[in-house]
Amino acid sequence: MFSFASTAALLAGVLSGTVVVVCPGPWQKELAPWVAKRTAEGHRVLVLRYRGEEAEELAGRIRPLLQRSGQAGYVLLVGDPSPQAAAGEHEPATPKGRREPGVPVFYRASRVVPGVKLIATDAPYGDLDRDGCPDVAVGRWSVTNTAELRAVVAKTLAAAPSDKLRNPGPEQLVFWAGHGGFGAVTDRVIQTCTRMVLAGELPPECPITLIPAQWRAGSSRGNRSGKIRPQSALRFWVYMGHGLPWALRPWPGREWEAASLLRAGSVAPRATLAVLFCCEAGMMDQGPACLAEQLLRHPQGPAAVLAGSRITMPYGMAVLGRGLLQHHFAGTSPQQENTLGRIFLAAQRRAFHREDNPQHDPTARIIDQAARWLNIHPHLKRERREHVWLFNLLGDPTLSLPRVPRMELQVPQQPTAGGLLVCRLRSPRPGRVTLELYPPLGEAVAAPQSGSDNPARASSSQGAGAEKTASDVVVFRRRCLFRRHLARKIAPDEVNAWVQVQTPLEGVRPGRYTLLLRVQGDQGQARGWTSVRVAPAEPAAATMAP
Numbered sequence: 001m002f003s004f005a006s007t008a009a010l011l012a013g014v015l016s017g018t019v020v021v022v023c024p025g026p027w028q029k030e031l032a033p034w035v036a037k038r039t040a041e042g043h044r045v046l047v048l049r050y051r052g053e054e055a056e057e058l059a060g061r062i063r064p065l066l067q068r069s070g071q072a073g074y075v076l077l078v079g080d081p082s083p084q085a086a087a088g089e090h091e092p093a094t095p096k097g098r099r100e101p102g103v104p105v106f107y108r109a110s111r112v113v114p115g116v117k118l119i120a121t122d123a124p125y126g127d128l129d130r131d132g133c134p135d136v137a138v139g140r141w142s143v144t145n146t147a148e149l150r151a152v153v154a155k156t157l158a159a160a161p162s163d164k165l166r167n168p169g170p171e172q173l174v175f176w177a178g179h180g181g182f183g184a185v186t187d188r189v190i191q192t193c194t195r196m197v198l199a200g201e202l203p204p205e206c207p208i209t210l211i212p213a214q215w216r217a218g219s220s221r222g223n224r225s226g227k228i229r230p231q232s233a234l235r236f237w238v239y240m241g242h243g244l245p246w247a248l249r250p251w252p253g254r255e256w257e258a259a260s261l262l263r264a265g266s267v268a269p270r271a272t273l274a275v276l277f278c279c280e281a282g283m284m285d286q287g288p289a290c291l292a293e294q295l296l297r298h299p300q301g302p303a304a305v306l307a308g309s310r311i312t313m314p315y316g317m318a319v320l321g322r323g324l325l326q327h328h329f330a331g332t333s334p335q336q337e338n339t340l341g342r343i344f345l346a347a348q349r350r351a352f353h354r355e356d357n358p359q360h361d362p363t364a365r366i367i368d369q370a371a372r373w374l375n376i377h378p379h380l381k382r383e384r385r386e387h388v389w390l391f392n393l394l395g396d397p398t399l400s401l402p403r404v405p406r407m408e409l410q411v412p413q414q415p416t417a418g419g420l421l422v423c424r425l426r427s428p429r430p431g432r433v434t435l436e437l438y439p440p441l442g443e444a445v446a447a448p449q450s451g452s453d454n455p456a457r458a459s460s461s462q463g464a465g466a467e468k469t470a471s472d473v474v475v476f477r478r479r480c481l482f483r484r485h486l487a488r489k490i491a492p493d494e495v496n497a498w499v500q501v502q503t504p505l506e507g508v509r510p511g512r513y514t515l516l517l518r519v520q521g522d523q524g525q526a527r528g529w530t531s532v533r534v535a536p537a538e539p540a541a542a543t544m545a546p
Contacts, residue, residue: 018044019398020065022058022103023078025049030149031078037157038398043074050079055104059125066136067128073136074341074397075125079103080144080293081285103140105285105309108389112382113311120285120309121389123348133352133388137341139304139397142284142293151299156396159272159303173198173208174271178241178250178278182314189370190314194240197318200363201325203529204438204478204514237271237302240317243278245290258294262301273340273395274302275324277317282307282392296394304340304395308387315371315380316351316387322363323347328403341397348391351384405429407528409517410498416535417510422502423517425528430495431521433486435503438478438514481508490519510536 019038023031028047035045046065050058066073080102106125107118126134143149177194180187198208239248247255274295276282282292282305289297292307306324308317327346357365368380410424425433488501501517516529 018072019046019074019076020062021045021047021076021078022050022062023047027078027146027149030146030153033157034153034396037160041398041400043398050103055106055124058104059106059127062125063128066126073126074339075136075138076397077103077122077125077138077140078143078149079140080142080289081105081120081140082287102144105392108386110310110386112379112386113313113390116310119386119389120283120392122392123389126345132385134345134348137339137345137393137397139341139393139395140284141296141396142289142394143297144289148297152296155299155301156303156399160400173202173206174235174237175208176237176239176241176250178239178248179252181242181252186374189374193318193367193370196363196366197322197325199440201322202329203527204516205436205480206329235271237274238277238321239275240277240321243276243281243291245280245283245286246288246294247291248276248278248281258291258298258301261295262298271302272304272399272401274305275321276305276307277312277321279308279311282309282394284309284392284394292394302395304393304399306344306391306393306395308390309392310390312387312390313383315367316383316390318367319351319364319384320347320387320391322367323350326350328401329406338401338403339397340395340399340401341393343401344393344397348388352388354384356380404524405526407517407519407526409515409528409530411515411530411532414533414535415505417505417508417537419505419537420502421505421515421532422500423515424498424500425517425519426496426498427490427494427519427526427528428496429519429521429523429526430490430492431519431523431525432489433501434483434518434520435486435501436483436516436518437481437508438516439481440478440512440514478514481513490521505534508534510534 021031021035028049031047035047038045048061053061062075066075081104082102105120105122108121108124110116110119113119122138122140123134126136126138128135141149141152143152175198177191180190182190202208239250242249244255247257248261249255274292276292281290283290284293290307292305295301296305324343324347327343327350354364357368359365371380372378405428407425407427412422412424415421421435423435484503486501486503488499490499512531512533514529515532516527518525518527
């Protein structure tokens, strides 16, 4: 049996714990399976007993343990931050009939978010240099008793990918876009920016399940088993729309609470990670359990939930959401950002420290210009920074996310239809090279087959306007125009060196496409993608008759 006493003795000689866990003493034995698993994975785990202190005093105990770890550290808080709720009134009581004191949150003043004076945030627990931005990843298991903690631990361990999983399949992104209601022009701008971010940051092989705003929770044919299964590939469930502390409001007059979202047969949100880009769904510090807490505590809910603790704004969420996509799908350092906490931390730091209208990032400039054009307010930097505080991770920051490392691609010359496509690549892994070509996002739409457990496996195609359907869930899955296994292979001595490959473009029309290259070998796979424009074929030169 796992012994916390022996672990404490072992960690007494460790310079600093990689993972600092703050947990009430009576609950610590429930952490045993999780601690054993993370220790076996190479993490150093230090469990601190919560003694009832305030947030700043508790952070003062944590910081010295992580000062020399830098961004290699993690903080996991175990406990509901709202201990003022009466035992048994909204939540199950502990076996002894009382609640343990909740691990508190920090509060930061808001100067941008309308109607908000104080933001509830866990970010300062990871802020080692006191500049307002976290330096280590922070997560929270917001539970109120040992039964809930036991369920969350079991669900987290079940959601972890298999140790033998070397080449995960295409990640799935389930996207539920609620109504905007900000006006026709504003809604159109938000939709355009959202589509641009999804098309630019996601690999073209990634299926996107689109749930219309009018979708009725629990009405879709999905996984009816009601069980959390180990993930062969990650599944992200993203909601973007209006919300309340206890429910989502995707359409005027409709509110979907946790019971509806978790109903058997619902496509939402059976996922590794649920991201709630809406107002107040993560308000974990006030009264009854908020929606994010209910989803986290439910055995059939997502393994982790990312949600805002107060009113949120479209621009701040767009920047943070794009950062999450960039650092998971496009990260070039898989050894440094291969956990949920590290990816969230990277997105937070990118949003907090970047300048307005960055010249090296055209998409970021467009998003910034759209925010100013909508005349929301002129303080974009303040909004970005306050959204770093607004969003909290309810889940295990050390949860491993299988990632395929991205390789660098260059297309030296613009190819022509019917001509030769020449590409240079630099792969972090050796193996055989496969080249794929895809049309832009939105030109190929697949409808899910009735009764299918996995909408991404749908094969029937509809027109480009299918995403406007009000009653059916649709799947954006770009049809691969061609897939070719090239004779060229990346040898072990060519890893991280520039290598040239080429293929003819017979039958390809002029236009813009997404080029994806994959390297597959004994050490796993790497992939890279880039946009390429195919020019019309040059007319043949006229010849003079003799």
